[in-house]
Amino acid sequence: MPRAKDLASLRDQEVVALARAGREAAYREILRRYERPVFSLIYRMVRDRAAAEDLAQETFIKVLNALESYRPEYKFSSWIFKIANNAAIDHLRRREVDTLSLDGAPGARTAEEVDATSLQATDRRPTPLAALESRELGSAIERAIAKLRPEYRTCILLRHVEGRAYEEIAAALDLPLGTVKTYIHRARIELRESLAHLKDG
Amino acid sequence: MDKYLEQDELDRLITRDLSRLPSFVPSLGFDRRVMAMVRLPEPQALIALRRARAWALQPRRALALAGAYAACAVIALALAVPWALQHSSYISFGVGLMATKVIGAARETGMAFAGSVLTSRSFQALRSMPVLREHFVMLFAVATVGYAAAAVTLHRLLKSPGGKRVPATPAR
Numbered sequence: 001m002p003r004a005k006d007l008a009s010l011r012d013q014e015v016v017a018l019a020r021a022g023r024e025a026a027y028r029e030i031l032r033r034y035e036r037p038v039f040s041l042i043y044r045m046v047r048d049r050a051a052a053e054d055l056a057q058e059t060f061i062k063v064l065n066a067l068e069s070y071r072p073e074y075k076f077s078s079w080i081f082k083i084a085n086n087a088a089i090d091h092l093r094r095r096e097v098d099t100l101s102l103d104g105a106p107g108a109r110t111a112e113e114v115d116a117t118s119l120q121a122t123d124r125r126p127t128p129l130a131a132l133e134s135r136e137l138g139s140a141i142e143r144a145i146a147k148l149r150p151e152y153r154t155c156i157l158l159r160h161v162e163g164r165a166y167e168e169i170a171a172a173l174d175l176p177l178g179t180v181k182t183y184i185h186r187a188r189i190e191l192r193e194s195l196a197h198l199k200d201g
Numbered sequence: 202m203d204k205y206l207e208q209d210e211l212d213r214l215i216t217r218d219l220s221r222l223p224s225f226v227p228s229l230g231f232d233r234r235v236m237a238m239v240r241l242p243e244p245q246a247l248i249a250l251r252r253a254r255a256w257a258l259q260p261r262r263a264l265a266l267a268g269a270y271a272a273c274a275v276i277a278l279a280l281a282v283p284w285a286l287q288h289s290s291y292i293s294f295g296v297g298l299m300a301t302k303v304i305g306a307a308r309e310t311g312m313a314f315a316g317s318v319l320t321s322r323s324f325q326a327l328r329s330m331p332v333l334r335e336h337f338v339m340l341f342a343v344a345t346v347g348y349a350a351a352a353v354t355l356h357r358l359l360k361s362p363g364g365k366r367v368p369a370t371p372a373r
Contacts, residue, residue, distance in 0.1 A: 028232065035227065036225070052225075
């Protein structure tokens with residue numbers, strides 16, 4: 001049976017097999033391998049460190065508790081990125097609903113009704129966490145990525161930041177290969193448009 | 202033509218910048234928090250043992266297993282006792298030889314230990330010390346005080362926390 005330091009040289013499928021056999025070290029190895037890419041993907045998707053941490057934690061708990069249901073004929077990375085992406089997209093949808101509710105209840109028609117049902121934000125000063133986020137995600141390219149549609153954002157991040165193959169991205173996002181290529185192409189065009197002014201400057 | 206070249210250049214720069222983006226790490230203790238929420242599967246051997254126990258502990262099976270065990274024990278005794286009686290002289294010789302060896306080894310070890318203690322410098326120094334009755338009294342007193350202090354400390358440590366007394370019935 002391989003020792004903890006030997007686990008690093010094993011393929012994902014082998015590590016998963018050891019984890020299924022009850023080896024705690026194999027669980028830690030999965031966590032060590034995917035902690036950074038999963039957290040980075042989620043963080044760039046939701047652009048909120050605290051939420052990204054919660055979602056990454058949720059992703060890993062889901063993945064590690066469901067290793068029995070993982071089918072080894074598929075790439076493990078596709079599976080974990082699929083769960084991470086779904087968690088991020090769900091969060092963005094929830095946040096969108098919450099943001100709408102800030103503007104008052106959906107049934108509010110008059111200005112008074114909107115005022116009465118809208119939530120009041122009392123303090124808009126940046127927190128230390130927000131300052132950290134703006135430092136981390138503040139570069140021009142990060143801002144341009146943030147402007148992309150979520151599905152384009154996931155595709156471009158997985159392709160160019162994580163260096164995943166098109167087929168792997170298609171498997172992770174449950175999309176046809178052609179759609180993934182189109183999304184990446186369109187994302188590149190949008191990035192080009194967003195960043196064109198830098199080239200001029 | 203220039204426009205396309207410029208576009209290609211920008212594409213190349215974007216791809217390069219994307220691949221150079223840093224990866225982020227979650228805060229310290231992230232892995233510990235995740236592992237605390239993960240249910241680790243039990244090792245296969247333990248699962249097999251638990252299943253075997255559960256199977257064997259059902260009343261009828263337990264009775265059958267106990268009966269089989271008793272039968273095996275009776276058969277083993279029926280075979281072992283006549284054999285032991287038949288070979289008793291050899292067995293007693295073997296046991297005696299083993300006992301002699303073990304006792305001899307223990308004696309040798311004891312003698313060697315005693316010899317090393319008696320010839321040690323600390324023992325010689327202790328022996329040359331003028332031992333008085335007062336020394337023994339003082340040693341005994343220190344040991345008693347130390348023991349009492351340890352007992353009091355233990356008592357304090359183990360004492361249940363004092364709380365405010367609450368009346369059994371609410372005051373009106």
